[in-house]
Structures are given as C-alpha cells and as structure tokens.
Amino acid sequence: MFIGADRVKIARIQALKAEFKTMSMKEAEVVNEFATKLLRAVPSKFVQIASILEQFGDLDVMTVEEVIGRLKAHEERIRDHTDSEERKLLLTHKEWSEINKKKSENNK
Structure with missing residues (x-):
C-alpha cells in the first residue's frame, strides 16, 4: 500500500542532493539568507568559524x-x-634517524 512512498522519499533525497551540489543564490533571495545557507553547508573543519560568523557577524x-x-x-x-x-x-x-645512525656506528 505504501510502496510508492519509499520511491518518493528516494527521489526527494536525490533532488535535495542535486540542489545542494549546485547551491546558488536565487534571484529573489537576499544575501543574508544565502550566507546563512552557505554557513550551514560547510564541512566539519569550518563549523567553528561558521558558528562564530553566525553569532558575532x-x-x-x-x-x-x-x-x-x-x-x-x-x-x-x-x-x-x-x-x-x-x-x-x-x-x-x-x-x-641521526640517533640510530650514531648508535649503529658506535656498535661497530
């Protein structure tokens, strides 16, 4: 009965992934909205700076x-x-390496 629901979910996930990969600012979108999206899409190594920008910028x-x-x-x-x-x-x-070299020379 809900077989199609799984397919809809998969299609929605694929559409969201495609949208994420081609993230661009829409004509009606203001810079603030786009900057917030950008900061939420950063990889983990940028999470700290993104959080700081959101809080203090x-x-x-x-x-x-x-x-x-x-x-x-x-x-x-x-x-x-x-x-x-x-x-x-x-x-x-x-x-x-130098220490090991000296040790081996001393053992000769």
Whole structure:
C-alpha cells in the first residue's frame, strides 16, 4: 500500500542532493539568507568559524565575498597549523634517524 512512498522519499533525497551540489543564490533571495545557507553547508573543519560568523557577524550587511574570505582565512590558518605540525614530525624523524645512525656506528 505504501510502496510508492519509499520511491518518493528516494527521489526527494536525490533532488535535495542535486540542489545542494549546485547551491546558488536565487534571484529573489537576499544575501543574508544565502550566507546563512552557505554557513550551514560547510564541512566539519569550518563549523567553528561558521558558528562564530553566525553569532558575532552581522549577516544582514556582510557580503557573500566577506563570508567566503573569512572562511578562506580560517582554512589558511588550519593549513599553516598542519604544516608546522608536519615539520615537527619530520624534524623528529630526522633526529631519530641521526640517533640510530650514531648508535649503529658506535656498535661497530
């Protein structure tokens, strides 16, 4: 009796996924509404900055470009932090290799 309901749900999910992938600002949509949609669609690494923008930013006057710029700045900060952590690991590995090299030379 409700066999078609599952198909309708699947079709609706597919339509929503397609809409999400092609998210664009509609003609009648104001910047505030679009910026809020943008902030709700960010991946987990941006959730904190998106929340801060929603709480402390004035989305009524903030342009989409400004929102994107702030997200990019956050992304750069994450990248810089990750790069410095990787350098620490490489340095540690380098030091570890030198120590092992010295040990093997001393054992000869």
